[in-house]
Amino acid sequence: MADILGLGLSHYPPLSGFDENMAGILRGRLADPDIPAHAKDPANWPAAMRAEWGDDQGRAAAARHREAMLVGCRKVRQALDEFNPDFVLIWGDDQYENFKEDIIPAFCVQAYDDMTVHPWRHASASAMFDAKTKDAYGGGKPNVWQETADTSMLLRGHPQAARHLAEELLLNEFDIAYSYKPLHHPGLAHAFLNAVLYLDYDRRGFPYPVVPVQVNCYGRAVVSYKGFASPWADRGRPLDPPSPTPRRCMRFGAEIARILRASPWRVAVVASSSWSHAFLVDKTFRIQPDVAADRRLYEALVAGDYAFWENYTLPQLEDSAQQEVLNWFALVGAMKALGLKLEWSDFVETWVFNSSKVAAIAR
Numbered sequence: 001m002a003d004i005l006g007l008g009l010s011h012y013p014p015l016s017g018f019d020e021n022m023a024g025i026l027r028g029r030l031a032d033p034d035i036p037a038h039a040k041d042p043a044n045w046p047a048a049m050r051a052e053w054g055d056d057q058g059r060a061a062a063a064r065h066r067e068a069m070l071v072g073c074r075k076v077r078q079a080l081d082e083f084n085p086d087f088v089l090i091w092g093d094d095q096y097e098n099f100k101e102d103i104i105p106a107f108c109v110q111a112y113d114d115m116t117v118h119p120w121r122h123a124s125a126s127a128m129f130d131a132k133t134k135d136a137y138g139g140g141k142p143n144v145w146q147e148t149a150d151t152s153m154l155l156r157g158h159p160q161a162a163r164h165l166a167e168e169l170l171l172n173e174f175d176i177a178y179s180y181k182p183l184h185h186p187g188l189a190h191a192f193l194n195a196v197l198y199l200d201y202d203r204r205g206f207p208y209p210v211v212p213v214q215v216n217c218y219g220r221a222v223v224s225y226k227g228f229a230s231p232w233a234d235r236g237r238p239l240d241p242p243s244p245t246p247r248r249c250m251r252f253g254a255e256i257a258r259i260l261r262a263s264p265w266r267v268a269v270v271a272s273s274s275w276s277h278a279f280l281v282d283k284t285f286r287i288q289p290d291v292a293a294d295r296r297l298y299e300a301l302v303a304g305d306y307a308f309w310e311n312y313t314l315p316q317l318e319d320s321a322q323q324e325v326l327n328w329f330a331l332v333g334a335m336k337a338l339g340l341k342l343e344w345s346d347f348v349e350t351w352v353f354n355s356s357k358v359a360a361i362a363r
Contacts, residue, residue: 002263005083006331006340006362007076008271011092011194012355015069016143022065023058025229025279025354029287034232039285049288049351058352068348070201072359075344077199079361080208086265087158087209089165091253091327092191092272093217096227098183104222105177106244107252108214109169111162112180114154117187119197121149145203155188155196158209161265165211168259174252188212191327195272208268213256217273217326219243220318221280229279232286246312249326253333261338271331273324274355280321290320291349294356297325298347301360306336328358335362 014022030040042050052061080088099105120143159180166178187193192212200206218227220239230237244252253269260267275297276289284290293316300308309332317323334340345360 001261003083003266004257004260004334004338004340005079005085005266005268006335006360007080007268008328008331008345008358008360009072009076009195009198010069010274010355010357010359011191011198011272012069012274012353012357013190013194014353015066015198016145016194018142018144019062019066020059022062023053023352026287026352027057028229029279029285032232035285035287039287045288046351048349052350052352061350061352065348065350065353068346069357069359072346072348072357073198073201075346076359076361077201079343080199080268083266083268085208085268087161087211088268088270089211089213089256089260090192090195090270090272091213091215091330092189092195093324093327094189094191094214094222094227095218096222096225097189098185099214099216099222100184101223103183104216104240105214106216108177108179109162109166110179110212110214111159111166112157112182112212113159114156115187116152117155117193118149118152119143119187119193120147120151122185122187153206155193156207156209158211161209161263161267162211164263165213165256165259169255172255172259174255189214191272191324195270213330215249215252215326215330216243217323219323221323229286235282242314242318243323243326245314246317246326246329247310249329250310250333250336253330254337256330257334257337269331269334271328271360273327274357275322275325275328276355277321277324278354280323283319288351289355290322291351291356293320293322294358295347295349297322298345298358301328301332301358302342302345304342306332324355331360331362 340362
């Protein structure tokens with residue numbers, strides 16, 4: 001039986017940018033004229049949020065947030081190198097990047113060959129980049145590594161393993177979409193690409209083949225919101241059909257884990273996402289993430305309380321804007337199926353930088 005390593009980290013786009021831009025999402029909400037003044041007044045914010053915002057609109061806190069995130073990125077990369085997998089499977093969401101109005105699969109195994117990607121040239125096709133502000137969210141060309149539009153990287157694929165995974169899922173009566181080449185995005189959606197960029201934050205190279213597995217996390221908001229933030233006044237727009245439920249994502253992760261365990265390959269499975277996203281939390285006027293809900297879910301992860309995760313409902317998840325955490329539900333399903341134990345984890349709390357981040361290692 002093959003060895004499986006479980007990992008989790010964030011693909012938070014502003015980490016690729018500069019500290020002075022890291023609070024750009026919150027600044028965008030504060031500039032929205034339709035959000036009530038009382039919600040935008042720091043005097044009405046939680047004390048922790050006021051402290052993080054400070055008198056410099058989060059600039060000093062951004063440097064601390066980056067360093068806290070990098071602890072997890074580096075520990076996860078160290079575990080990955082020690083494990084030395086044959087390939088890395090990444091559960092990630094597609095935010096109106098590769099999949100748009102013509103097709104939105106619930107799940108899709110991307111059986112890509114090797115590809116040369118240009119992270120910053122292709123950023124305008126991704127939610128890493130906001131076309132109106134040209135860099136409000138830390139994406140686009142400017143980046144912390146000072147890489148240019150010509151910067152390229154070879155991202156190795158493992159189509160043999162991806163095809164095997166799709167075949168076994170179908171034979172096991174788990175309907176799955178699969179693709180051999182990108183549809184609308186010239187490279188990889190940022191949930192996958194950023195995971196690689198951040199695992200290689202220190203730019204030592206990333207030699208491992210990647211099998212991206214898309215989860216339609218954004219569901220009701222993927223097309224109607226074009227995969228990202230929208231003005232408060234637009235909240236009455238017609239919504240899309242929902243994402244798969246948390247329980248279904250756990251079963252999906254469990255089925256993949258069982259297939260990989262029976263395969264000839266050593267595999268690292270990665271959940272790529274931040275947790276509650278402020279710009280989707282209507283009950284806080286899209287200004288604050290639901291930190292309390294994230295804390296409860298994280299405590300259940302640490303305690304190995306799989307029942308709490310299995311009984312988490314889609315309305316709960318949407319109410320707290322934890323859509324991207326469906327990628328973690330797949331990982332937790334894999335952990336339960338294989339008996340993987342949480343070896344290390346970290347919860348980086350924030351009220352100002354859109355979403356709290358979790359990093360994890362499970363063996």
